[in-house]
Amino acid sequence: AQKVTQAQTEISVVEKEDVTLDCVYETRDTTYYLFWYKQPPSGELVFLIRRNSFDEQNEISGRYSWNFQKSTSSFNFTITASQVVDSAVYFCALSAGYSGGYQKVTFGTGTKLQVIP
Amino acid sequence: EPEVTQTPSHQVTQMGQEVILRCVPISNHLYFYWYRQILGQKVEFLVSFYNNEISEKSEIFDDQFSVERPDGSNFTLKIRSTKLEDSAMYFCASSVSINTEAFFGQGTRLTVV
Numbered sequence: 001a002q003k004v005t006q007a008q009t010e011i012s013v014v015e016k017e018d019v020t021l022d023c024v025y026e027t028r029d030t031t032y033y034l035f036w037y038k039q040p041p042s043g044e045l046v047f048l049i050r051r052n053s054f055d056e057q058n059e060i061s062g063r064y065s066w067n068f069q070k071s072t073s074s075f076n077f078t079i080t081a082s083q084v085v086d087s088a089v090y091f092c093a094l095s096a097g098y099s100g101g102y103q104k105v106t107f108g109t110g111t112k113l114q115v116i117p
Numbered sequence: 118e119p120e121v122t123q124t125p126s127h128q129v130t131q132m133g134q135e136v137i138l139r140c141v142p143i144s145n146h147l148y149f150y151w152y153r154q155i156l157g158q159k160v161e162f163l164v165s166f167y168n169n170e171i172s173e174k175s176e177i178f179d180d181q182f183s184v185e186r187p188d189g190s191n192f193t194l195k196i197r198s199t200k201l202e203d204s205a206m207y208f209c210a211s212s213v214s215i216n217t218e219a220f221f222g223q224g225t226r227l228t229v230v
Contacts, residue, residue, distance in 0.1 A: 033218075035218060037160075037221075043206060043223070043224055043226070044221065044222075044223045044224060045160070045208060045221040045224070046221075047218055047219075047220060047221070050217075050218045091159070091160060093160075104162045104165060104173055104175075105150075105152075105162060105219060106162065107159045107160040107161070108159065109158070109159045110159055
C-alpha cells in the first residue's frame, strides 16, 4: 500500500518569508516516484517536480527547492522569499509499483499555503 | 506548449442522469487517467487506460463509471445515473509512459443537483 502524509493542513506566512512544506511517504516498493503539484485558487493542477527513488540529490529551481531523504521517507518542499502568487494548495504525491504498464499516483491531503502581503 | 484539454469546464446535471466528461490528451502520450477531487479534499485516482483498455482502477471506479477512447484524440469518462456524491472536480491526465509524470487538464467541475 502507498501512503502520503502532509501533516500541515494550512500555513500562513508573510511575504518574503521562507516556508517549508513537509511530505512523508510510505511504500514497500524500491522503485517509486515522488511529485509535487500546485493547485492555485483557479483549480488546475500544476506539475512542479518529479524525483525517482534512486536520485537523492536535492534540487533547486529558482525560489523552489526540494529535499529528498530516503532515510526518513521525506520529500520536503521549500519556497524561499515567498510571494503572494505562491498562495495555493500544494500536493505531494507518490507513484510506485509498476506492473503490466500501469501507473497510479497517490496524493497527500495537501497543504494550503497563504502568503500574506 | 502541449496541454491536456477538458470539456466542459463546468457541468450541472440532475441526479440520475448520465454525463460524459471529455478529454483530449497530449498527442504523443500513450497513458490516460482520470482522477477526481471532491471539494476541499485530496485528489483521488479513478482509472488508468492504455492500449485501449483499463490498466488499473480504484475501488471508487465501480460499474457506474466507464471510460472510452472513441477516436484517436478523445478520452471520455461516462458516469451513469449520477448521484449527489459524484459532485467533484474531475481531472484527466496523460503521460508518455508509465514512469513519466502525468500532465493534468484544467478539470471539469461536475455538480449533481
